Amino acid sequence: MVTIKTDYLGQLRTEATHVQSNNKIITDAPTDNNGKGEAFSPTDLVASSLCSCMMTIMGIIARRNGFDLDDMEGEVTKVMVSDPRRVSEVHINFT
Numbered sequence: 001m002v003t004i005k006t007d008y009l010g011q012l013r014t015e016a017t018h019v020q021s022n023n024k025i026i027t028d029a030p031t032d033n034n035g036k037g038e039a040f041s042p043t044d045l046v047a048s049s050l051c052s053c054m055m056t057i058m059g060i061i062a063r064r065n066g067f068d069l070d071d072m073e074g075e076v077t078k079v080m081v082s083d084p085r086r087v088s089e090v091h092i093n094f095t
Contacts, residue, residue, distance in 0.1 A: 001019075002019050003018070003019060003020075004016050004017065004018055004019065005017045005019060009026075011035075011036070012028060012029035012034060012035040012036070013026065013027065013028050013029075013035075013036070013039070014026070014027045014042075015027075025040070025045070026038075026039040026040075027039055027040055027041060027042050027044075027045065028040075028041060029041060030044075033085065043078060043080065043086075043087050044078065046078075046087060046090075047076045047077075047078040047087065047090045048076060050076075050090055050092065051074040051076045051092050052074075054074070054092065054094075055069070055072060055074055055094070058072070058094075059072075072094060072095070073094070073095050074092055074093070074094050075092070075093045075095075076090065076091070076092050077090070077091040077092075078090055079091070
C-alpha cells in the first residue's frame with residue numbers, strides 16, 4: 001500500500017501527501033541551489049526526519065519506563081558539501 005504520494009509542482013517545488021491522513025508537505029529547493037527557499041528543502045526534511053525519529057524512539061522508551069519527555073526539544077544543524085552536493089553531517093542537540 002502506498003504511504004506517501006509526491007507530485008512535482010514545477011519550479012523545483014514538490015508536494016508530498018501522507019495517504020492515510022492527507023497531511024501535506026511542500027518542499028522547495030534552497031536559494032543557494034536555484035530555488036525559492038520558501039519551504040523546507042528535501043535535505044532539510046532528511047535532517048528533520050532523523051531528529052523526529054530519534055525523539056520518537058526516546059519517547060517510546062520513556063513511556064515504557066513511566067516518564068515523559070513532553071518538554072524535549074531538538075535543534076538540527078545540517079552541513080552541506082559540494083562535488084556532488086549532499087548532506088555531509090547532521091548535528092542534533094536535545095534539551
